[in-house]
Amino acid sequence: MTSLRQLAKLAGVSHMTVMRVLRQEPYVRAEIRQRVLELAELYAYRPAPKAEASAKPPLIGCLVPDIASSVYGRLVKGVLGAAFAESYQVIMLESNHQVTHSCKALEVFAEHQVQGVVLGPGHADIIPTSFLLELWGQGIHVVDMCERSFPQSIDIMLRNEDAQMEIAVRHLYDLGHRAFAFVGHQLHYASQALQAFRRSMERRALPAAHFDIFECSDAQALAAFRALSYQPTAIVAWSDYVAAQLCRTLFTAGFHLPHDVSIVGCGNLQLSQYNTPPLTTVEQSYEETGRQGVELLIRRIQSGLAPGEYAKETHEIPPKLIIRASCTRPAGSRSGGSPAR
Numbered sequence: 157m158t159s160l161r162q163l164a165k166l167a168g169v170s171h172m173t174v175m176r177v178l179r180q181e182p183y184v185r186a187e188i189r190q191r192v193l194e195l196a197e198l199y200a201y202r203p204a205p206k207a208e209a210s211a212k213p214p215l216i217g218c219l220v221p222d223i224a225s226s227v228y229g230r231l232v233k234g235v236l237g238a239a240f241a242e243s244y245q246v247i248m249l250e251s252n253h254q255v256t257h258s259c260k261a262l263e264v265f266a267e268h269q270v271q272g273v274v275l276g277p278g279h280a281d282i283i284p285t286s287f288l289l290e291l292w293g294q295g296i297h298v299v300d301m302c303e304r305s306f307p308q309s310i311d312i313m314l315r316n317e318d319a320q321m322e323i324a325v326r327h328l329y330d331l332g333h334r335a336f337a338f339v340g341h342q343l344h345y346a347s348q349a350l351q352a353f354r355r356s357m358e359r360r361a362l363p364a365a366h367f368d369i370f371e372c373s374d375a376q377a378l379a380a381f382r383a384l385s386y387q388p389t390a391i392v393a394w395s396d397y398v399a400a401q402l403c404r405t406l407f408t409a410g411f412h413l414p415h416d417v418s419i420v421g422c423g424n425l426q427l428s429q430y431n432t433p434p435l436t437t438v439e440q441s442y443e444e445t446g447r448q449g450v451e452l453l454i455r456r457i458q459s460g461l462a463p464g465e466y467a468k469e470t471h472e473i474p475p476k477l478i479i480r481a482s483c484t485r486p487a488g489s490r491s492g493g494s495p496a497r
Contacts, residue, residue: 163201167192168458170214173243185241213245216453217265219258220276223250226425227395227442231276231301234446242454255282262287265296272297272453274446277315292463297456299449311456312470313449320438320475321352324392324420327436327477329360332485333390333418337381338366339398346394349422353392369401377405389417389486396421396428399435403482407432418483434480441473448473 164174169188176184177192195201218235220228232248239246247268249261258279265273273296275283280302288310291298299311328336338353340346343366350366357364365388367380381402393399399421403413411417413433421428421437428435448471459466 160201163192163195163199165458165460166195166199170243170454170458176243184243213243214457215245215247215268215270216450216457217247217249217261217268217270217273218276219249219251219261219265219273219279221251221253221278223248226427227423228276230425230442231446234443234448235274235450237443238447238450238454244450244454251279251282253278253282255284258283259287262291266291266294270296271457272299274449274453275300275302277301295462297453297463299453299456301445301449311452311468313445313452314470314472315440315445316472316475317348317352318355319472320422320440321349321356321392323438323475323477324422325353325356325360327479328390328392328418328420328483331390331418331483334362335386335388335486336362336364336390336392337384337388338364338392338394339381339402340366340368340370340394341398341401342370343368349394369398369405374405374408377402378409381406390483391417391419393419393421396423396425396431396435396437399437399482400427400431403431403433403435414482414484415487418486420483424478428478429480431482433482436480436483437478439476439478441475445473 160174164170167174167188169192173184173188174192177189178196216239218232220232222228223232236246247265247270249264251258251261262273262283273291275298280300288298299313301313301315325336336357338350340350343350353366354364363386365384365386367384369377369380372380391399391402393402399419403419406417407413413419419435421435422440423442424437424439428437452469452471456466
């Protein structure tokens with residue numbers, strides 16, 4: 157007699173998904189529902205109510221830096237949607253970018269016997285390798301959303317910082333800008349984006365200025381902008397939040413945007429379309445990254461292989477440019493000017 161778990165394995169889904177199909181519950185994709193029902197009929201499945209009623213739903217853990225952030229909120233939405241579609245429950249914890257919080261979260265996941273863990277962006281440099289090896293030793297699969305140097309194979313959902321910066325810089329360059337700067341918020345968190353920005357500048361033989369507006373008042377942010385070695389006509393911001401703050405600062409100081417300064421953000425957050433002016437931005441597809449990350453994690457869980465027994469996979473969600481009103485050609489020039497040194 158075929159058991160529920162055997163039926164789930166044949167269908168390539170979780171046993172909770174099979175239970176939901178057999179109970180005629182909603183929120184199961186049509187193709188999955190049809191496959192389960194066909195297999196149940198083919199193998200003459202008969203439920204064993206008492207045994208199966210006690211089955212616990214499978215768990216996965218998800219660690220993000222800040223649950224309240226709209227950036228990570230979009231990631232969480234993708235994670236929860238993909239997990240719910242396969243009847244997995246999610247333990248969601250936040251690290252606040254702190255080592256102790258991150259390590260404690262991994263301990264909590266292990267205590268609750270999760271089958272897999274999704275590590276959100278920002279943890280690659282703060283979680284000790286020993287903690288990840290311990291998860292592996294307990295049979296817990298890991299999908300990381302940051303590239304890390306790791307001796308074993310951890311699947312990666314990668315945000316391509318080089319592609320994001322190249323898209324932003326190319327757009328401004330094609331408009332005629334030649335005097336660029338990068339602005340961040342706590343630049344040690346934006347270091348990969350800054351290095352990618354510098355590489356884009358090097359490819360065009362242009363200087364690469366940068367400044368940080370973390371915990372700056374408008375006056376301090378304006379002073380940092382004016383302290384650059386040349387006056388930029390184009391700014392690439394690490395995030396839409398940073399871009400919006402800089403827009404406010406420059407507008408208050410009397411700059412006409414985008415004619416005096418063009419600005420590109422990153423993230424395509426909801427605020428970007430309501431900014432003044434509406435922000436041109438690079439879509440980073442956080443929700444899709446979360447969805448695909450969980451789908452990959454569930455495939456690993458259902459594969460029957462132990463962590464490390466499969467070849468590492470690296471997936472990228474291609475960024476794309478969203479053009480709005482915060483960019484235009486540099487004032488007084490059809491082809492752009494050289495930086496005033």
